[in-house]
Amino acid sequence: MKKELIKSKSNFNNPLKKTPFYEKFSSQMTQGYWYDWSGYKAASIIQDQELEYFAIRSTTSLFDISPLIKYRIKGKDTEKFLNKLTVRNVILQKNNTVQYTLWCNDDGHVLDDGTLFKFSEFDYRLCCQERHLPWLLDTAIGFDIELFEETDLVAGLSIQGPTSASVLNNAGLSIINTLKPFDFVTIKKNILISRTGFTGDLGYEIFLPNQLANNFWDKIWEAGKYLGIKAIGFNALNIARVETGFIVANSDFITAEHAIRNNRTRNPDEIGLSWMVDMSKPFFNGKDAIVKIRKNNLSKYVFAALEIDGKEPADGAIIYHDKKHEVGIITTATWSPTAKKSIALASMKLPYGQKIKSNLWVEIYALRELEYYKMMKKVSIVKTPFVKLKRRTLTPPLKN
Amino acid sequence: MKSYDVIIIGAGHNGMAASIKLAKTGRKVLILESSSEFGGMASSNILLNDNVNQPLPHLINHLCSKSIKDLDLIKYGLKTKNFFIPSISVDKNQNYISFSGSYGSQIDGIDSNEKANWEKLKKRMFFQANLLKKFLYKSPINRENNSLFDKLDFLKTGINLRIKGREEFQEFFRMMLMCVADILEEEINNDLLRGLLAFDATLGINLGPRSPTSYMGLLYRLAGEFNGAQGAQIFPEGGIPKLIETFYKSSTSAGVEFIFKNEAKNLIFENNKVTGIKTQNGEEFFADIVLSSVSPIKTFFDFIGPQRLDTGLLREIKSLRYKGNVSKLNLLLNKIPKSSFLSNEQLSARITYTPSINHVEENFNPSKYQQLPEDPNFELLFPSIIDETNINDNGIIASIIIQNTPYSLKDGWDSSKKLLYSKIMLTLEKIFPDIKKSVLASKLISPLDIETIFNVPGGHWHHSELQIDRMYSLRPVFKYSSYRTPIHGLYICGAGTHPGGGISGKSGINAANQIIKDQKQNNHYYEKRID
Amino acid sequence: MNSQHKNYDVIIIGAGHNGLVNACYLQKAGLNVLVLEKNDWIGGAAVSRELTPNILYSNCSYVCSLFRPEIMRDLELPKHGLQIIGIEGGTTFTQDGRYLANYRNYHSKRREMARFSVKDSEAYERYSRDVTRQCRFIQPLLMRTAPDPASFKSKDIGEIFYLIKQFNELSPDQMAETIRFWTMSISDYLDEYFENDVIKASLALSGIIGTALGPMSPGTAYVLLHHYMGEVDGSIGSWGYARGGMGAITQALSSSFKSFGGELITESEVENILIKNNQAKGVALKNGNEFYSSNIVSNADVKRTFLKLVDDKFLPPSFVKKVKNFKIRGSSGKVNIGLDSMPDFPAVPKGDPCIKGDIHFTDSIERMEKAYDDWKNGTWSKDPFLDMMIPTATDPTMAPPGKHFMSCFVQYCPPKVYGKDWTQEKKEAFGETVIKQIEDYSPGFREKIIHMEIRTPKELEDEVGLTEGNIFQGELTFDQLLFNRPVPGYAQYRSPLKGLYICGSSTHPGGGVMGAPGRNAAIEILKDLKKPTSHARSAYEVI
Missing domain, CATH: 3.30.70.1400 (Aminomethyltransferase beta-barrel domains)
Incomplete structure (x- = not known):
């Protein structure tokens, strides 16, 4: 132990580690848009964000989830x-x-x-x-x-899109045909395939030992050759996940151990996940507090999914009631290429978003050639997902 | 099915005090005690030989009039010697000062200048201690008790402080978090007097006199009073066992039931609400309220269990500093020892070996590294000389409290005891040249022994460290400083809760009051709920 | 007697950084200011001096973080040449040949800690959040005059309400946290987050630098905060070098001062402050000169000012007693070394930037505390704690290529050894203790030394005038902070004498090369003189 520590390499020159799929993604990357995902080099865009999005929604996309x-x-x-x-x-x-x-x-x-x-x-x-x-x-x-x-031991690859089941079948993994959403199966060599994903589309996630990563990639790539397979970065995935209404920690809410400022932390009810809290099971962390919160109506915020008039993205915009009072903030917004709408996830101050759902507006500042277009756009509160796809849950999956 | 209104775990002074308060309101109270005796850490199950025992504590300085009245202790036989026990601070060169009355109202052995200095300092300390005193008898302000009414006490104290004048006001805020050494060095010059005060400020806690905030230790001591005499140390007639007996008598007379030799093992709770206690031998006792007077470490870890604690709370409990550093040496002598410089009368004083601040500080240093001091400070009392009723044929008891002897020692306690004993004897021989020959029996009780004998994790006098960052609202932890716990109906009242140490029953009384208040208001906290 | 009849609006005693900051603000407000400095150089303890040919030494203070950006902007210091450069790394060497580096990059830093404890490397996140919270709480208080809680003046009551409001904005849990933080020892505080000794030691050091307390003394968690609350360009807690050494700060200040039209005279040691009818009248110099002004500001510490420069008879006895009771304890020494080449640290791979930052050899809190025990006993630490830096590894302007200046801050070192004065012999033994410790981790270090200056608290006192050589002009314990600094009732830069002010680090918010005391004092003086203070911007908002 001691010797190993003495010899260990300096950590200053490799702040970001490479994932087992790094070579595969970087060889396709044309512009070098990397970002830091928990200390790993992860791609924002491989070649073209829009085309990568369409791979998710119309063919098959490959996204590196090893840094999870x-x-x-x-x-x-x-x-x-x-x-x-x-x-x-x-x-x-x-x-x-x-x-x-x-x-x-x-x-x-x-x-x-x-x-x-x-x-x-x-x-x-x-x-x-x-x-x-x-x-x-x-x-x-x-x-x-x-x-x-076991982050460093297990590589992860997300295979999402309408042709993903066919790709896996081509690769000899017909075992996936019986998987219902949220099921998983472990096949030989400790490869785990789950029918999960962050896209709201038909898709699978594969977890496998690092050393198998390269071969597995090659196999899938080959199998998807005629099915529109494409490596994608996070930006494309992010559009798909907003369309589905999934939230991301420290983007749509601040995690409790990170929040420096008061009132930045949120309870499950405030981020739209109250359905998860199982009050019928025995003690769990925070149960006493949640009981109290619910009993005394201490929640101050509500999670909302918004459709915004017009096509300008409204990231970070302030939500107003009656165009006057600030009642919330948009946490993530995007143009939905599938629904052809400007959509957003938001955190709103109660009772707005729950009891008061009308007369809500967002203020958008769109910078166009060094001049701002300042707009008040009407928003309506809707139910997620913004984009609902039948193929997501069909079992056996649709094949192309 | 044995059913009670309240079950109290532990028959220490706090448990018994709470039981008296609760039983007086008509509640049916049971006290479960694991040992065969009442009194907890003050009980007399430390035998010197077959016939003689001497409990850990030997003096009291925190049994306030309010406790005595509330608990009817006089009615049940509390008598005290009609004088306050003086302190005599000695060094190895036969120098000494004698410090008598209610905390040094008279001092012999210092000049008049120094006396004036002391009077001035004492007046100021008494004033400051007095301000803090009223907070000892209340549930602290915290997340739950924070009404305007609760906060009024602070305002009142602030006003009381301010009308005393600008100087006192400023000094209060300046001195509060200082180290006791600086304050003493500012005001007085006599080494023996400084040593004594430094010792008093730091006895029982892991601080040296040069550690900031150690002055609070002295104020804490001075917040105690007896019959209005602030800082007085008294000796109950018949010794501590007799005092504890008055607690017991008062308790039984109020109708409290005691069961001995039956250790509470598990808390029974359902739907997050306590329903009773299961004991080691399998018996079950039921009650809506369980009050634990044992250490918070034990209450939270053993009774509730880490599995039932929110992780954040668990972290806090885990980080409580609960390792004691005080040892006890009891000696049985065949005759009254003869001192080379103290008169026989002076032997009825508390004799402290506290030559100077630096000496106390140097003794503290090794304890930081789990080592024994070179030349330990201690206080010595001859209970059998103070109190004739305490004399028996077996001999004279010398009761010695030794400071800065940490719970865990690098060399281990087994091999260190002999060394510690010889170090103490070396000093004792400077005062009583012949003492070594007259020792009939001796018993050294380390913090580790206290842990095993009295079932107190860490063997800490105050159950957990009594420093500012764990006082008042922060004791034992901020979230549960109003004697409550995460389990509805389970309360805590040991020395680990506010206000903490000293035989005073205050924590018990405060906890009992909190229970009564909660039940009366049908407090949301107490309500049943379905999980 | 030679007296100078030119009348000044204000005379400032001492050209330390606070004196100069104070002078700048006053001069900029249109007053006619004279600064008197006893040495033939200016800067007090923020100096760069060429002690050996061509190598500049920051021989007193050696790093900068606390210096307030607001002041730099108000006084246009960048225009006068001041630049603060962020520090790249830092490392703690262990006795068994390992090292724990500290990098600016979040992940590099985390992975370094993970080599010692994975749990601790992640616990650091929560720790730094909690300390950041404390910094955010304290930062707005630095650029405000502390209120006098015993006063009924509307200004003080308003300020107290501001404090209460600040505190009330915390959640109840955070209030409890804050109270605990201010009263705990850094050792106990770190125990609540970390398990590994090396990691704890590497974090605890900020809790003891410059203070006469050990890491196990309550109150040291606050001292840590005092070192963390600074910032370099918005990154809270990070430290920087002043380009050209710490003297660059005072040089820029003096240049700024002169550009506003101020007058500065060196080699003019003040013998005493002239008082008449309870009112400051001027100063008398050692050389016999006298200068007159009805406003005197002392940059010296509170003890030197009121016990040496002012005759007792002019002051209320109770005030004198309070000043005497003010705790200024010399606890640190310095060894400044000129080096022929960069020292080798075999434990660290070549090219690792961690040795460009602060270097430490104390790998456990116990060793730090034992070093403190030596000091309490009256002598220098036999196994001292070093805060060592090689500024020239970052700043090439201070030494010829390849040559280096190394600053070793040594804790603990008393102003007297066992109550007796320092002798040359003891001084050398002290220096040897330091060299030996470095040599243990850097073989051949001794051969690289071109020049060495050993500074005990005594040198610091004799040369710079800091009582007992305490770098903060007074201990940073709670009884000497905020409205208690320097003494209760006189925490607003004024004194019992009309027209006599103090502006050194003895006053709120205390030491470190911060400049805030000088600036705050200037505002109080300007208010007394009914002059505008609009040129002193208020503290940048913390959001």
């Missing part, structure tokens, strides 16, 4: 531990399924959201955006479990 933080939790008390940690009841989760979940701090404020893969009642994988080791280890006090991070 992955924790493995094993042992006798795994379920008890996860039931204390998260707000959903993991005992109700079936083996070989994925659960979208979140976890809270003492005050019932959301620490992060993530997905939970259940291999068995003694073996789970938790995937999330941020690192939470201290919180997880402290939560584990009193439970007989083993918990470790």
Whole structure:
């Protein structure tokens, strides 16, 4: 141990690590739009953002999800531990399924959201955006479990789009035909395929040991050759996820351990995830607080999905009631190429967005050749998803 | 099915104090005690030999008139010696000062100049301690108790402080967080007097006199009073066991039931609401309210359990500093020892070996690194000399409290005890040349022993460190400083809660008041709910 | 006796950075200001001096972060040549041959910590959030005069309400956090976040630099905050070098001062302040000269000002007693070294920028605390804590190519050794302790030394005039902060004597090369003189 530490390389010149798929993505990249995803080099755009979006919605897209933080939790008390940690009841989760979940701090404020893969009642994988080791280890006090991070051991690839099932079939993975949404299957060489994704479209996510990454890519690439397969960056994915109404931590809400300022943290009800909180299960982190919040109506914000007049994107815009009072802020906005609408996710101050849903406006400043067009656009509150696709849930999946 | 209104865990002074308050309101109260005796850390289950025992504490300085009245202690036999126990601060060269009355109202061994200095300082300290005193008898202000009415106390204190004049007002805010050494060095010159005060300020906590905030330790001590005499240390007739007995008698007379030798093991709770206690031998007792007077570490970790604690709270409990640093040495002597410079009468004083501030500080230094001091400071009392009723045929007891002897030692306690004993004897021989020969029996109790004997994690006198960052609203932790816990109906009242140490029953009384108030108001906190 | 009849509106004693900041603001307001400096150079403890040919030494203060950007802007210091450059790295060497580097990049830094403890590397996130919260709370208070809580003046009451409002904006939990933070030891505080000794030691050091407390003394968490609340271009907590050494700050100030028309005279040590009818009248110099003004501002610390420069008889005894009780404790020394070439640190890979920042050899809190115990006993630490920097690795203007200036801040070092004065022999032994520690981690270091200057608190006192050589002009314990600094009732830069002011680090908000005391004092003086203060902008908003 000691020797290894002495010899360890300087960390200053490689702040961002490369993922197992790095070579594959970078070889296709034409402009070098990289960004920092939890300390890994991840692509924003591979070649063309719009075309990449259309790959998601009309053919097959490949997106590198290796930087997802992955924790493995094993042992006798795994379920008890996860039931204390998260707000959903993991005992109700079936083996070989994925659960979208979140976890809270003492005050019932959301620490992060993530997905939970259940291999068995003694073996789970938790995937999330941020690192939470201290919180997880402290939560584990009193439970007989083993918990470790396997981000660097497991590569991830998201294969999304209407032809994705066909691509996988071409690659000899017909086993996916029986997968319903949120199911997963582990095939030989420890390759895990789940029917999940962040696009609201037909799609699969593959988790596999690092050393298999290159070969697996090649196989999929070959299989998708005539099915419009395309490597994509985050920007395209981001449009698809807004169309679906998915929120992203530290973009649509601030996670509780990051918030420096007062009142920036949010409880599950305030970010539209109240359905997740299972009050019928025994104690979990934040339960006491959430009971109190609900009983005394202490929630101050509400999550809203908005359709905005016109076509200008409204990122970060302020929402007004009656064009006068500030009642909220848009957290993410985009033009939806599929719905042909300007859409947005927003956080609104109660009672606006819940009891008061009309006469809402956003103020958009559109900079065009060094002059601002200042607009008040009418918004209406709608239900997510903005784009609903039947193929997302059809089992067996549609093939092309 | 054995059903009560309130079950109290632990028959220490706080548990018993709470039981008296609660039983007097007509509640049916049970006290569960794991040992065979009442009194907790003040109980007499430390045997010197077959016939003699001497409990850990030997003096009281925090049993305020209000506690005595509230708990009817006089009615049940509390008598005290009709004098306050003086302190004599000695060094190894036969110098000493004698510090008597209610906290040094008389001092012998210093010149008149120094006396004037002391009077001035004392007056100021008494004033400041008095301001803080009223907060000892209340649930602290916190997230739950923060009405305007609660805050009024602060305003009132502020006004009281301000009308005392600009100087006092300023000095209060300046001195509050200072180290005791600086204050003493500003005002007085006598090393023995400074040493004594430095010792008093830091006894029982992990601070040296040069650690900022250590002055608060002295104020805390001075916030105690007896019959209006501030800072007075008294010796109950018959010793501490007799005092504890008055608690017990008052408690039983109020109708409290005691069960001994039955250790509370698990809390029974359903729907987040406490329903009772399961004991080690499998018995179950039921009540809507359980009040734990044991250490918060134990309450939160053993009774509630880490699995039931929000992780943030768990972190805080885990970070409580709960390791004690005070040891006790009890000696049984075959005769009254003869001092080379103290008169026989002076042996009924508390004799402290506190030569100077630096000496106390130097003793504190090794304790930071889990080592024993070179030349330990201690206080010595001869209970059998102070109180004839305490004399028995077996001999004379010397009760010694040794400072800065940490819970965990790098060399381990087994091998260190002998060393510590010989170090103490070395100093004692400078005062009582023949003492070594007259020792019939001796018993050294380290913080580690306190942990095992009294079931207090860390063996800390105050259950958890009594420093400013863990006082008042921050004791034991901010969220649960009103004697409540995350489990509805489970309350805490040990020394780990506000106001903390000293045999005073204050934490118990405050907790009982909180319970009564919560039940009366049918406080949201107390309401049943379905999980 | 030689007296100068030119009348000044204000005379400032001492051309330290606070004195100069004060002078600039006053001169800029149209007053006629004279600054008197006892040395033949200016700058007090913010100087760059050529102690050996061609190498500039920041031989007192050595890094800058706290200097307020508002002041730099008000006084146009960039125009007068001041540049602050961010520091690139930092490292803590361990006794077993490892090192923990500190980089500016978030992930590089996290991965470094993860080499010692993965849990701690992530706990750092929560720790830095909590400390940032405290910084945000304290920052707006730096550029305001502390209120006098005992006063009933509307100004003071208003200011107290401002403080209460600031505090009330915190959530209840954060209030509790804040109270705990201000009263805890840095060691206990770090224990609540971290498990690894090296990581704890590398963070604890800011809690003790310049103070006569050990990491286990309550109150050191606040001292850490005092070092963290600075900023370089908006990045809170980061430190920088002044291009050309710390003297660049005072040079820019003096140039700014002169550009406003101020007058500065060096080699003019003030013997005493002339008082008549409870009113300052002027100063008498050691050389016999006298200068007259009814407003005297002292940049010296509060003890030197009122116990040495003013005769006791002019001051109320209770005030004198309070000043005597003010705690100024010399606890640190410095060893300044000119180097023939960059020292090697075999533990660190070649080219790693971490040695361009602060270098430490103390890898556990226990070692720091033991160093403090030595000081308490009356001597210098046998295993001292060093805060070592090589500014020339970043700033090439200070030394010829290849040559370097190295600044070693040494903690702890007393103003007297076992109550006796320093001798040459002891001084050398002290220097040797330091060299030896460095040599343990940098073999061959000794051979690279061209020149060395050993400074104990005594030198600092003799030369710069800081009582006991305390770099903060007074301990940063709670009893000496805010409205208690320097003494209760006189925390608003005034004194019991009309027209006599103090503006050094003895006053709120305290030491570090911050400039805020000088600026705040100027505002109070201008208010007394009924002059406009609009040229002193208020603190930048913290949002």
